[in-house]
Amino acid sequence: MAEVFVCAADELTTGVIRSAHLGHDDSGLPIMALVLRDETGAVRAYRNLCRHLPVPLDGGTGELLSKDGAHLICGTHGATYRLIDGYCVEGPCEGLALQRLYCRERDGDLYVSNSP
Numbered sequence: 001m002a003e004v005f006v007c008a009a010d011e012l013t014t015g016v017i018r019s020a021h022l023g024h025d026d027s028g029l030p031i032m033a034l035v036l037r038d039e040t041g042a043v044r045a046y047r048n049l050c051r052h053l054p055v056p057l058d059g060g061t062g063e064l065l066s067k068d069g070a071h072l073i074c075g076t077h078g079a080t081y082r083l084i085d086g087y088c089v090e091g092p093c094e095g096l097a098l099q100r101l102y103c104r105e106r107d108g109d110l111y112v113s114n115s116p
């Protein structure tokens with residue numbers, strides 16, 4: 001899949017999460033990218049798909065971050081993922097990690113894809 005435009009890089013401030021649609025996987029599930037800045041300010045992109053069950057983290061609600069903004073949270077059973085590497089630190093999929101996607105900045109814009 002080619003790169004998909006996400007947003008202007010300066011629109012992605014801390015606490016903001018942008019989404020982009022990257023088509024479907026071999027099972028027909030949509031590949032939705034979540035693009036955000038971690039606590040160091042680096043841009044990270046993960047697939048919006050819990051590692052516990054094949055459901056989006058927010059279940060379509062748009063609620064993705066913990067109250068303090070420090071983690072991504074699965075609304076279904078509370079899995080808690082680090083922003084910096086998508087690693088699950090608490091919940092039913094502790095020890096697993098969100099699927100990483102690839103984000104690039106070009107001419108001040110962010111693009112995401114599912115391959116390096």
Ligand code: FES
Pocket residue numbers: 050051052053055074075076077078079091092093
């Ligand atoms: S479906 Fe995400 S923690 Fe259970």
